[in-house]
Amino acid sequence: MREDDERLRVRLGDRLTEAGCLRTAPWRAAVKAVPRHEFLRGGFFEQVEGASPTAWRPVLPNGDGRWLERCYADESLVTQVAGTVVPGDLRGEIMRTPTSSSTMPSLVVRMLEELQAEDGHRVLEIGTGTGYSTALLCHRLGDGSVVSVEVDREVSGRAATSLSACGYRPNLVVGDGLAGHVDAAPYDRVIATCGVLTVPESWIAQTKPGGIVLATVGGWLYASELARLTVHGDGTASGRFLDGQISFMLARPHLPPPLGLLPDxxxxxxxxxxxxxxxxxxxxxxxFVAQLAAPRAQHITLSGEGRTHQILIDVQAGAWAVLTEADRGWRVRQGGPIRLWDAVEDHVARWCADGAPGLDRFEITVTPDEGQVIRWLGGRRSRG
Structure with a gap:
């Protein structure tokens, strides 16, 4: 297998270079040196085609000849569902939500390149996952320069085993990644491999002035983008979004609450x-623009009596909006202390009036006083 593994690593590095994701020699060397399959020894889940609701079945190293090739495909591979179930636990199919995965290599290396890490930099990684991206960081910067925080003890333990098998020994921490890891601060770079609603102030406080925080910011309408913020000496941070429609599983504390009873x-x-x-x-x-106006709203579709309703619900605010098709377009009915659809309409209209700028024209700032604020350049501000 060793020759096959080396061939596949080299081929993956070449493909990512040709695609423009892998741009610099140090990261190319890391991709060609780190065996991704070692971080998938426990197998992964593949989606069952045509299943509704979505179903997953395991692909295991000893049971499927496709396993090694798939490990080096440019695809995200689900490694845990329902918070605890791993591929080796299952014979058959499971219809539950993925809770951990190995991110597609092109996105991993794009983020590492965008992090702009240099020799001597110390990096805090939020979300160890399988440990593959942690290994790439170790290869590039050295074990002593990498701290990786994972909320799930079992996931962290499996990553530690894989990292050790590859000869890497970073500082692995089990805990709430949203709190960072103050004991080893300050850091030159912070990178998050999970999505967040708002960039935690702890990440900024634990980053040196001039350092970079790279994180995917989104909401419960599931449009998210990669933001790169530079930390300033006054404890604030600001930056821009790097357009590319990037999506990660949300950090567990940032997952939406249960909808409960639907409104009348x-x-x-x-x-x-x-x-x-x-x-x-x-x-x-x-x-994404609509989500800025209603970042805590969830969207569901409800059909009945020959009609389809599109519903926005902000559980925490107790607000809702229902859109129903009418003869002359759409009608909206709203309830609760705020008018969700009014806010969405106003935000989208202002964005269109400003020329509908792309996401690379959006700016994000985080301050101790105002929290997170997002605006498009020349347009209006949106508090996160």
């Missing part, structure tokens, strides 16, 4: 709306 959609105030619900499902950038 026959109550509230109704009116015609100029915007239909397609903006919640089609164009990524438009959905």
């Amino acid at each position: 959609i026959g109550s509230g105030e109704e009116r015609l709306t100029a915007l239909g619900p397609d903006l919640l499902t089609s164009d990524w950038t438009t959905r």
